[in-house]
Amino acid sequence: MTNSEIVDLLELTGRLMELHDRDAFKTRTFQSAAFNLDKSTADLGNLPVEELVKLPGVGKSVAQKIREIAETGHLTDLDELLAQTPEGVLDMFRIKGLGVKKVRTLWHELGITNLRDLQLAGENGQIAKIKGFGTSTQEKILAALEFLQEQQGKVRMDKAAMMANLLQDELSTHFERVELSGQVRRKAQEVDVVQLLIQTSDPISAMGTLNTLPNLHQNEVESSPFVWRGQLTGFDVQVELLLYPAEQMNRQLFIHTAADPHLRQAGTGGIPLLQIAYASNLPDVKNPTATAVADAEKAIYQQAGLPYIVPEMREDDFAFRWASRHSNEELVTWDDLRGTLHNHSTWSDGKQSVADMAAYCRELGLSYFGIADHSKTASYAGGLDAERVHQQQLEIDELNKGFGDEFRIFKGIESDILSDGSLDYDDATLATFDYVVASVHQTLTMTQEKATTRLLRAIENPYTTILGHPTGRLLLAREGYPIDHRAIIDACAEHNVIIEINASPYRLDIDWHWIDYAMQQGVMLSINPDAHNLVGLLDMHYGVAIGRKGGLTKAMTFNALTLEEMSNYLQNRRKNILK
Incomplete structure (x- = not known):
């Protein structure tokens, strides 16, 4: 267990103890330990009790809890609290401005145990009537709920890159060429689809291979003979694996990297960049280095009569306006x-x-x-x-x-x-x-x-x-x-x-x-x-x-x-x- 995982479990334990109105002293003990250990550089998972108690905010009881977490991956106290807490109540902690006391009040006084009920209560004006809430708090809760709904199924840039690299490493042991594409390749700050392109001349066999991988879970309804869609264990974001033969890889990598507004930009004779890319005659890259891939994509822009745009900037027409004043060599690295x-x-x-x-x-x-x-x-x-x-x-x-x-x-x-x-x-x-x-x-x-x-x-x-x-x-x-x-x-x-x-x-x-x-x-x-x-x-x-x-x-x-x-x-x- 990493330090952050241990601290997260201690913090959640303290929060749930407060939610269930457990002994105030013991609750503060967990909260204080989590607060202090969040700054610690010690390897918490490998320290014995006698060393843990020397750390700020850690008494013998909490030290023993840390050892339990490190050795089992669980904490019995937390498991018991989780069993008594509706899962939707935990989701309520994600709402900006809702602390433990307010969540407890909403749960106990209005019987709210999930975000859907919370939204209905807000829309019906029930939240505003609770002492200590009011109309302003109700409006903030509804606004926060709307924001969270908009963010569902997305991950930040760092998590998306981690997922994509994990997948590329795993898939590269089974396939000759695997390329990061889509939002991950163009460095989107928020990602709702982690997309990779897989080179294969036998899509049926490739699909069979993908479905043998233990951490990939296919959504058969959303998939097709040439597109595997599903999820990676532990991540709430869609994974999309596109299957193409070698002669199609460069063209499709370009097309799937760029956002639609970028591909709609007109090239030579007013023809959209997407259409020119489909019609381009690109050779198969035998050694697909970053330079070779870039050269292939430069050929598409050249055929379109447009300046080459780096993958990060392939969002819309802004890149072409920028390119009229700058060169790619000026971009910071x-x-x-x-x-x-x-x-x-x-x-x-x-x-x-x-x-x-x-x-x-x-x-x-x-x-x-x-x-x-x-x-x-x-x-x-x-x-x-x-x-x-x-x-x-x-x-x-x-x-x-x-x-x-x-x-x-x-x-x-x-x-x-x-x-x-x-x-x-x-x-x-x-x-x-x-x-x-x-x-x-x-x-x-x-x-x-x-x-x-x-x-x-x-x-x-x-x-x-x-x-x-x-x-x-x-x-x-x-x-x-x-x-x-x-x-x-x-x-x-x-x-x-x-x-x-x-x-x-x-x-x-x-x-x-x-x-x-x-x-x-x-x-x-x-x-x-x-x-x-x-x-x-x-x-x-x-x-x-x-x-x-x-x-x-x-x-x-x-x-x-x-x-x-x-x-x-x-x-x-x-x-x-x-x-």
Whole structure:
């Protein structure tokens, strides 16, 4: 069992104990352990009880529960609670704004045990009548339900890529050529179909092989002789496996990668790109390397009289408009990144020290690491008050002494944007940082006018260097708060503020559709991982993918600046502030 799986089970146990009104002390014990262990880097599953009790928030009782989880994969206490809890009640915890007490009230007072009943109760006005709820809460619940319904059957980019790679590895042991296609290949931020193309000259035999694989479950009604549809065990998203002979693979890979609006774009003589692709005469690629596949697809665009578009950008006609001003060679790549900004350490809610995070950045070949731990308002995340800011900066000074001129840690902070748009430190404290990432984390239910005004004031603050995750969205879980993107981007241009592409696959915020407008206004974008551990630093891969989808160039990528360029930029900016 991984740490996250163990913590999830402890957290769910604490939540269900509270739901069933069990002993308050024991409930808090589970909740406290889950909260503290979420930051732990210890290998929880392999520690004995006598070592577990040395960890923050872990007493002997919880330590024994952890051992039970590690050894059996289950927790008896949790299994008993789950047996007493309707499955639909657990689904209610997915509704934004519904804590344990409200879920318990809805269950016990209205007898609601599933999301359908919850929606009916809201539509009938029953929820608003409950003490402590009201019309406003009822409307928020209905809006959250509508959002969840829209997200059903989808997974984030990271999970889709994991599924697709697992399938490709498994299928490649049975078939000569297997290619990732569809939404996964063009790096969609949300995926409702994980699609792969399989090369075979015998589709009947291939279907038989697919149905022998233990983790694949076919939907016979949705399948056809040349298309296997179903699901992969453990994932609630459709899997689609398309069967083609060798001579069709390149053409079909191109067709199935691009979205319909892209394929409808007119090529030579007004003929749609899709029609030209079907008519193209592409040779079989004997050695289907990425370069060979790209060459085959370039031939299709060439026959259409259109510029070659990289897979990430094959969404609609935007790519062709972009290509009239740029070349594909300008698009940002992972290798273009020189450093990383907006990261968290054990000083706030991260799992690794500043030193360990910086060391891993050096292993990745980066030349600078920017720490941006949470600020004092984020007390729930161990936010830093002014004294702890000073202590962290002293630590960074010591670490920097050992790096020479080839690497540097920059002193940053993720300063909370308060409800009125001000930052949560005074100017004297803000002046001590190399840069400031200004982000909203609380009070997310403002109108568009108020939310925009709030961000505009933060952008106007001379200490704001980067606007962090501008809408605060969590993909498949929470809609972003409404903002006037044009007004925000225009203000960033006026005040020389960088906009973040939060590379966490949970966020990918700012949305890729606004990247080109930002660049046109002269606003640089920073691909920030918002990393809370070493692995999180690799999330910049997702940020690069989304950046490329939106046409982000290396020249407009903030953290593609070299160490010297970044140092000069930040120093000059601070000098201008202090004039």
